Amino acid sequence: MISFVVGLVLLIIGYLIYGKVVDKKMGVKPDMKTPAYTLSDGVDYIPIATWKVFLIQFLNIAGTGPVFGAILGIMFGPAAFLWIVFGCIFIGAVHDYFSGMYSIRRNGLSIPEIVGEELGNGMRYVMRVFSLVLLVLVGVVFVRTPADLIAVLTPTSGFCGGPMFWLVLILLYYIFATLLPVDKLIGNLYPLFGAVLLFMAVGVVVGIFVQPGTIPEVTEAFTNHHPKGTPLLPCLFITIACGAVSGFHSTQTPLMARCLKNEKYGRIVFYGAMITEGIVALIWAAGAIKFADSLGVEGNTPYEKLMTYMDGNPANLVYALCNSWLGTLGAILAVLGVAIAPITSGDTAFRSARLIASDFLHLKQDKIAKRLLLALPLFSIAIMLFFMDFEKLWRYFAWTNQSLACIVLWTMAIAQSRRRKPYNLCLYPALFMTFICSTYIMVAEEGFGLDLVVGYIIGGSVALLTLVGFEAWIILVRNKKYKKIN
Numbered sequence: 175m176i177s178f179v180v181g182l183v184l185l186i187i188g189y190l191i192y193g194k195v196v197d198k199k200m201g202v203k204p205d206m207k208t209p210a211y212t213l214s215d216g217v218d219y220i221p222i223a224t225w226k227v228f229l230i231q232f233l234n235i236a237g238t239g240p241v242f243g244a245i246l247g248i249m250f251g252p253a254a255f256l257w258i259v260f261g262c263i264f265i266g267a268v269h270d271y272f273s274g275m276y277s278i279r280r281n282g283l284s285i286p287e288i289v290g291e292e293l294g295n296g297m298r299y300v301m302r303v304f305s306l307v308l309l310v311l312v313g314v315v316f317v318r319t320p321a322d323l324i325a326v327l328t329p330t331s332g333f334c335g336g337p338m339f340w341l342v343l344i345l346l347y348y349i350f351a352t353l354l355p356v357d358k359l360i361g362n363l364y365p366l367f368g369a370v371l372l373f374m375a376v377g378v379v380v381g382i383f384v385q386p387g388t389i390p391e392v393t394e395a396f397t398n399h400h401p402k403g404t405p406l407l408p409c410l411f412i413t414i415a416c417g418a419v420s421g422f423h424s425t426q427t428p429l430m431a432r433c434l435k436n437e438k439y440g441r442i443v444f445y446g447a448m449i450t451e452g453i454v455a456l457i458w459a460a461g462a463i464k465f466a467d468s469l470g471v472e473g474n475t476p477y478e479k480l481m482t483y484m485d486g487n488p489a490n491l492v493y494a495l496c497n498s499w500l501g502t503l504g505a506i507l508a509v510l511g512v513a514i515a516p517i518t519s520g521d522t523a524f525r526s527a528r529l530i531a532s533d534f535l536h537l538k539q540d541k542i543a544k545r546l547l548l549a550l551p552l553f554s555i556a557i558m559l560f561f562m563d564f565e566k567l568w569r570y571f572a573w574t575n576q577s578l579a580c581i582v583l584w585t586m587a588i589a590q591s592r593r594r595k596p597y598n599l600c601l602y603p604a605l606f607m608t609f610i611c612s613t614y615i616m617v618a619e620e621g622f623g624l625d626l627v628v629g630y631i632i633g634g635s636v637a638l639l640t641l642v643g644f645e646a647w648i649i650l651v652r653n654k655k656y657k658k659i660n
Contacts, residue, residue, distance in 0.1 A: 177252060177392045178382065178460040181259045182453060188263030189449040196268055197441045199596045200275050204438040209282040209431065217355045217539055218529065219282060222433040224442065230433075232447040233367055233518035234426040235270070239416020240455035242319070242488040247414035248459040249477045250406050251399035252390045257410055258459060261418030262452030265603040267445045269419055269579055272586040272600060274427035274444035275437070282432035284530040285424045289585045292592070301581065302534050305425055308578055309527040310552060311571045312422055314559045316520030317344050320513035323489050341560065344517060349553060351521035352528055353545045367514045374496075375454055378461045381499035387467035389460050390476070401478045405626055408614040408633070412572050417455025419607065421578025422519075423448065425526045465495045527552050569620050573611065580607040584640070591648060601644070605637050612636040 210221040222230075247254040276288055283291075286305050290298025321340040382389070390399075398406040416422070427444055434443060466480035473479035484491050531548045532539050539545050583604035590597035613633030615621035624632070 175382075175389050177255050178389055178456065181255050181456050184259050185262060185449050185452050185456065188259075188267070189446055192263055193267065193271075193441050193445045193449070196271055196445060196599060199590070199599060200272065200440075201593075201595060202275075202437045202440065204436055206437060208278055208434050208436060210433050210435060213281060213432070215540055218429075219432045220355065221435050224435060224439045227430050227433050227435075227439070228443045228447060231426070231430045231443050232450050233371070233514075234429065234522045235416065235420065235423045235447060235519065236371070236451050236454060239414075239420060240451050241458050241492065243414045244417050244455040244459040245462040245480075245484070245488040245491060247410055247417075248463045249400050249480055250404070250410045250413070251394055251397055251477070252392045253395040253398075253406055253410060254414060254459050255392055255456065256395050257414055258417050258452055258455045261411070261414075262448060262455075264599075265579075265583075265606065266417075266419035266423070266452065267448035268599055268603060269421075269583055269586070270423045270427060270448045271440065271445040272589075273424035273582055274431050274434075275440050276586065276589055277428040277431035278434060278437060278440070282428055284428050284526070284533045285582060286530055287533050288589075289581065292585045292588045297581075298534075302530065304574070304578060304581075305530055306527055306552075308422060308571070308574045309425055309523045309530070310556050310559065311574065312523040313348065313520050313527070313552075314556050315571050316516035316523065317341055317348070317556070318560065319489065320344060320516045320520075322487075323492070323513040344520070345553070345557075347517070348521045348524050349549065352524045352549050353542060367518055371454075371514060375457055377496070377500045378457050381495075382457070382461050382464055385464065385468065385499055387464035387476075389464050389467075399475065399477045401473075401475075401481045405617070408610045408617070408629075411610045412576055412614050414455065414459075415572055415575050417452055417459075419576070419579050419603070421575050421580070421582060422523070424578065424582045425530070426519075426522055428529065429522060429526060461495060461499075462491060465491070465498070524549065524552060524556075569618070573614060573618070573620075576607060576614075577611045580604060580611050583607060584644070587644070588647075601641075605641055608640050609633045609637040 208221075209219055213219045214221070244254070244258065247257070273285060273288075277283055277285070280288055280291065284305070286298055286301035289301040318337075318341065321337045321344055324340045325337040398404075400406070400409075411418070430443055434440065462480060463476050466483060467476040469479045469483055471479050471482050473482050480491070483494070528539070528545060528548045531537075531552075532544075535548075537544055537548065539548075583600050587597045587600035587604055590600055610633070613629045616624045616632050617626050617629035
């Protein structure tokens with residue numbers, strides 16, 4: 175319990191202190207007009223109140239990751255608490271902040287175009303494909319998980335009420351959210367969704383303090399507790415993505431970069447939303463393991479009980495925990511809150527995919543026919559992926575997600591370096607994520623399946639070579655080619 179409370183306090187302190195450091199290193203320009211005003215089009219570029227922008231940004235990025243990812247991640251033990259707290263403060267929030275702020279500086283450009291400006295056209299094309307693949311995967315994942323959750327709560331009568339019924343209904347909502355102006359559907363519904371999510375989080379926190387069971391302390395953090403013996407390094411850092419660092423977020427920040435009224439609110443919106451997501455992840459990690467400890471199911475440890483009870487689906491534990499701790503009505507509202515989180519990420523995933531496609535095709539989105547031209551192929555691909563094995567789909571999503579974060583962090587380090595601004599707060603996270611992503615794909619079942627030690631050696635070598643390349647670029651290219659820019 176002490177570790178949980180300390181973790182919450184550290185996340186808040188991280189926002190107040192390290193968030194200011196990051197803000198200062200960026201060099202905020204409060205007097206500069208943002209794209210919301212300079213490119214206002216009534217569809218995607220619209221000045222929106224800061225509290226709404228924050229809430230939309232939080233709901234955009236808070237999919238099932240900080241809930242399901244945290245529940246799956248806590249099976250590794252209290253090391254999950256450390257990764258959520260320090261990963262969020264020093265990596266995830268930094269990633270979100272710089273991707274959002276550089277989008278503002280580049281007239282709301284999507285992340286592939288920003289990467290292209292910094293790393294060249296080759297990487298621009300890679301990122302266009304990479305981002306679109308990730309966003310479609312996110313959209314598919316975040317249709318299926320809420321559909322399954324809502325189906326648990328609703329009676330089934332033939333087609334109506336089953337997972338397929340809710341899948342179709344959510345998909346129809348996504349289509350409208352992708353096509354309509356951002357302030358119409360998303361801007362009006364998200365405050366209501368936010369209230370449900372707030373109820374969910376507060377209810378679980380109360381349960382953490384009053385319900386039976388124990389929460390392990392970080393003194394056990396360096397022991398791998400996973401019942402299957404899955405290696406903590408690198409698998410924990412891939413399993414808990416959205417609650418610590420997520421490349422998906424960089425595809426979402428341009429949405430709100432196009433709506434932010436002033437750069438001075440960037441820390442609140444981009445850094446602050448990630449810290450808030452870290453708090454949600456910490457709550458669910460602590461709640462899940464405490465609830466599992468009180469279960470009378472097969473298993474000698476809370477981690478074994480948790481795995482047994484989930485039976486491969488974290489939604490089972492979410493519903494049981496909420497029903498036990500919050501009662502029937504509380505369970506309905508809480509599970510709806512968990513279902514809403516992926517819905518509010520899935521809709522903007524498809525919207526972001528449309529905007530990325532419009533950026534590189536130079537196709538204005540002022541007419542609904544032009545939006546349909548880009549949206550329909552994306553939804554057609556997504557429908558085909560609905561029938562793919564979910565566990566495999568999630569693994570591909572998770573690795574793609576973290577690899578995108580790695581590329582974005584390197585891009586931000588280069589962008590800061592070109593502006594002669596401090597870049598180490600992007601460089602060190604980029605190095606760490608390079609090691610994690612390289613090692614994972616070497617040892618993972620869906621990767622090369624190599625021995626763990628070999629994977630560590632290759633992952634470390636890739637990170638070292640990338641660092642050498644970065645330093646060589648500074649010496650041989652940057653210092654000769656680039657003057658100081660804004």
